[in-house]
Amino acid sequence: MDAVAVTDLVVDRGRRRVLPGLTFTVPAGQVTGLLGPSGSGKSTLMRAVVGVQRVTSGSVTVLGAPAGSPGLRHRVGYVTQAPSVYADLTVRENARYFAALYGRSSREADAAVADVGLGDAAGRLVGDLSGGQRGRASLACALVGEPEVLVLDEPTVGLDPVLRVELWERFHALARAGTTLLVSSHVMDEAARCDRLLLLREGALLADTTPAELRADGRSDDLEEAFLNVVRASGREAVR
Amino acid sequence: MSTTTHLSPRLTTTTAVRVLRQLRHDHRTVAMLLVLPSLLLGLLHLLWEDLPAVPGQPGTFDRVGLTMLGVFPFVVMFLVTSIAMLRERTSGTLERLLTTPLSRLDLLLGYGLAFGLAAALQAVVTVTVATTLYDLDVAGSVWLVVLIAVVDAVLGVALGLLASAFARSEFQAVQFMPVIVLPQFFLCGLLVPREQMAGWLQAISDALPLTYAVDALREVGRSAEATGTMWTDVGVVAGAAPLALALAAATLRRRTD
Numbered sequence: 001m002d003a004v005a006v007t008d009l010v011v012d013r014g015r016r017r018v019l020p021g022l023t024f025t026v027p028a029g030q031v032t033g034l035l036g037p038s039g040s041g042k043s044t045l046m047r048a049v050v051g052v053q054r055v056t057s058g059s060v061t062v063l064g065a066p067a068g069s070p071g072l073r074h075r076v077g078y079v080t081q082a083p084s085v086y087a088d089l090t091v092r093e094n095a096r097y098f099a100a101l102y103g104r105s106s107r108e109a110d111a112a113v114a115d116v117g118l119g120d121a122a123g124r125l126v127g128d129l130s131g132g133q134r135g136r137a138s139l140a141c142a143l144v145g146e147p148e149v150l151v152l153d154e155p156t157v158g159l160d161p162v163l164r165v166e167l168w169e170r171f172h173a174l175a176r177a178g179t180t181l182l183v184s185s186h187v188m189d190e191a192a193r194c195d196r197l198l199l200l201r202e203g204a205l206l207a208d209t210t211p212a213e214l215r216a217d218g219r220s221d222d223l224e225e226a227f228l229n230v231v232r233a234s235g236r237e238a239v240r
Numbered sequence: 241m242s243t244t245t246h247l248s249p250r251l252t253t254t255t256a257v258r259v260l261r262q263l264r265h266d267h268r269t270v271a272m273l274l275v276l277p278s279l280l281l282g283l284l285h286l287l288w289e290d291l292p293a294v295p296g297q298p299g300t301f302d303r304v305g306l307t308m309l310g311v312f313p314f315v316v317m318f319l320v321t322s323i324a325m326l327r328e329r330t331s332g333t334l335e336r337l338l339t340t341p342l343s344r345l346d347l348l349l350g351y352g353l354a355f356g357l358a359a360a361l362q363a364v365v366t367v368t369v370a371t372t373l374y375d376l377d378v379a380g381s382v383w384l385v386v387l388i389a390v391v392d393a394v395l396g397v398a399l400g401l402l403a404s405a406f407a408r409s410e411f412q413a414v415q416f417m418p419v420i421v422l423p424q425f426f427l428c429g430l431l432v433p434r435e436q437m438a439g440w441l442q443a444i445s446d447a448l449p450l451t452y453a454v455d456a457l458r459e460v461g462r463s464a465e466a467t468g469t470m471w472t473d474v475g476v477v478a479g480a481a482p483l484a485l486a487l488a489a490a491t492l493r494r495r496t497d
Contacts, residue, residue: 013497050339054495068339068494078339084332088262100254101340125265145340 003028003149003180004049009058011044018044019203021058026182026196031175033194034184035227041203042184043081046151049182050078062149074102077147081154081184083138087127091118091137094126095144102145112144113137115170117163132158139167149180156190168193188224199227206234247349251342255350256357259324263358273320273362277312278369281305285374298461302377306461307430309366309385310453313359313393315421319414321355321400326413329404335496344489352397352485359393360386380460384470388460391477392453398484405491424450449480 004026011019018041026032034042047053048060051068060067063075085094091113099109113122116136121129126137139155152171156164168190171181175195183194191197192211199206199214207214207230211223218226263270288301328334337347363386370376378385399420407413427437427445434445445451456473460466 047335052335052338052495054497070341073339073341076339078336080332080336082332084336086258086262086333087331088265089258093258093261097254097258098340101251101337101342103341141336 001028002026003063004182005059005061006045006049007059007061009045009048009060010056011041011048011053012056013044017203019048022203022205024198024205024208026180026198028180029175029178030195031171031181031183031193032196032198033191034182034198034200035188035191036184036186036200036206038186040200042186042200043153044203045200046078046153046182046184050076050151074145075148077142077145077150079139079142079150079152079155081157083126083131083134085126085134085138085141088125090123090125091129091140092122094137095122095140098141099144104144104146109140109144112140115143116140117166132160132163135159136163147179149182150174152181152183154184154186156185164190188227191223191227199230201231206230247343247345248341251346252349252353255342255347256353259351259354260357262324263354269320273316273358274365277308277316277362277366280312281308281366281370281374284308285376298377301374302461303458304430305370305374305376306378306385306457307428307454309363309370309389310392310457311425311428311450312366313362313389314396314450314453315417316362317355317359317393317396318400318403318421319417321351321397322404322407322413322416323410324351325401325404326407326410338494344492344494345485348398348401348485348488348492351401352394352481355397356390356394359397360390363389363393378460379462379464380466380470384460384466385457388453388456388474388477391474391481392450395449395453395477395481395484398481398488402484402488402491405488421450424448427451428454430454449477452476 002025007023009019009022010017022045034045036042044053048055049062049067062072065072092110095109095113096106099106110122113119116139118133118136118140121133126134129137135155135158142150156167159167171183175181185191194211197207197209197211197214199209209217214223214226214230215221218229220226220229284305285301288299291300293299367382367385371378371382403416403420404413407416427441427448428451429445434442437445452473456470456477459470459473
C-alpha cells in the first residue's frame with residue numbers, strides 16, 4: 001500500500017518552476033529517502049506533501065486523502081529544515097504544547113523529549129541550546145504526535161555521528177512499527193540507510209530506486225559515485 | 241471528510257497558555273507591560289498638574305488621562321501581537337502549526353485570550369495607580385474603565401493579528417502601527433472635538449473603533465451610573481474585535497508559495 005501518491009505535481013514559486021511535473025509513490029511502513037543537492041526542490045516537495053505549499057497543478061494524496069486536508073492533521077507529522085520550535089520556551093514546554101495539539105499527555109511529551117536524548121536539557125530554553133539540540137527538540141515535537149506519516153526535512157544536519165546513527169535507528173524502529181517516513185538529505189552516505197530512494201535534481205525525479213539498485217545501475221558500491229554515474233547517464237540521454 | 245477544521249476551546253486555551261508562558265520567560269517585557277502605561281500617565285499628570293482648570297469643566301488631566309487608559313492598551317497590544325505573529329511566521333512555527341489539528345481561528349483566539357488577560361492585569365495596575373497616585377477623577381466605576389481598557393486591548397490584538405498578515409518583515413510590521421493606530425488616535429475626538437471636525441473627517445471618525453472606546457471612557461468619566469451610550473460604545477468596540485479576527489483568519493493562508 002502507498003502512503004503518499006504524487007501525480008504530475010507542478011509547483012511554481014514566483015516565476016520559477018521548481019517542480020516541473022513529478023509522479024511517484026511512497027510505500028507505507030518504510031523509510032524513503034529524498035536525496036538531492038541543495039536547491040533541487042526537496043523542501044518544496046515536502047511542503048506539498050504536508051499541504052502548506054501552493055501547487056500549480058497535479059495531485060498529492062496522503063493516506064488516501066488530499067494533502068493538507070483536516071483529517072490528515074492528526075496523522076501526518078512535519079519537521080521543517082530550520083528547527084521550528086519556540087526559542088523562548090523550554091524544551092519541555094515546547095513538547096507539551098505540541099503534545100496537547102495532538103491530544104497527547106504531558107507524560108508522553110516528556111517521553112518524546114527523553115527519546116531524542118534531551119532529557120537532561122528538558123528544562124532549558126530552546127534559545128540557549130546548540131543548533132543540533134534545537135533540531136532534536138523540533139523532532140520531539142513531531143514524534144510526540146505519533147503520526148502515521150512522518151515528513152522530515154534534513155533532520156540530521158549538524159548532528160554528531162553518534163547521534164545521527166541513533167536517530168536513524170529510531171527512524172527504522174518507527175518504520176518497523178508501521179510509520180511511513182519521508183526523510184530528505186543532501187548527503188549520500190545517508191542514502192544507504194533508506195529502504196527506498198528518490199533522487200531529485202533540478203526538480204526532476206532522476207531515479208525511484210533502492211540503495212542496491214542504485215549501486216547496480218550506477219556501477220559502483222559507493223552510492224555517491226553511483227549517483228554521479230546515474231546523473232551523467234541521464235545527461236547523455238538528454239543530449240541524445 | 242470535513243473540509244473545515246472546527247473550533248476547539250481546548251486548543252484555544254492551550255495556545256493562550258503557551259503564549260503566556262512565552263511572555264513569562266521574558267521578564268523585562270512583563271515589567272514594561274505592567275509599569276510603562278502608569279509611568280507615561282505620571283508624566284502627563286506632572287505636565288498638567290499646575291495648570292489652572294476651566295471652571296465647570298473637568299481638568300485637562302482628568303480628560304486626557306482617562307482617554308489614555310484606553311489608548312495605551314490598544315497601542316501596546318497592537319504592537320506586541322503583530323510582532324509575536326510575525327515571529328511565528330519567520331521562525332517556521334506558524335507553518336508547522338498549520339499542519340497540526342490547531343485551526344487558524346483557534347490560534348488567533350488563543351492570542352486574543354492571552355494578551356486580553358495580560359491587558360486586564362495591565363489595566364488594573366494603571367487604573368489603580370491613576371486613581372490613587374495621580375488623583376484621576378472618574379465619576380463612574382473604575383471597573384468599567386478596566387473593562388473598556390480590556391476590550392480596547394483585545395481590539396488592538398485583533399488588528400495586530402490582521403496587520404501582521406500583510407507584513408513581510410519586522411520593519412513593515414512596526415510601521416503598521418502608525419498606519420493603523422495614529423489616524424484612529426488623531427480622529428477619536430481627543431485632539432479636536434468631533435463636533436468641530438470637517439464633515440468628512442467626522443464620517444471617517446465614525447467608522448473607526450477607537451472613537452467609540454474614547455467616547456465610552458468619557459461617559460464613565462462624567463456620569464456615576466453606566467449610561468446606554470457607554471454600553472453601545474463598548475458594544476461597537478467589542479464587535480469590531482471579532483470582525484478583525486475573522487478577517488485575520490481569512491487572510492492567514494495555509495498554503496503559501
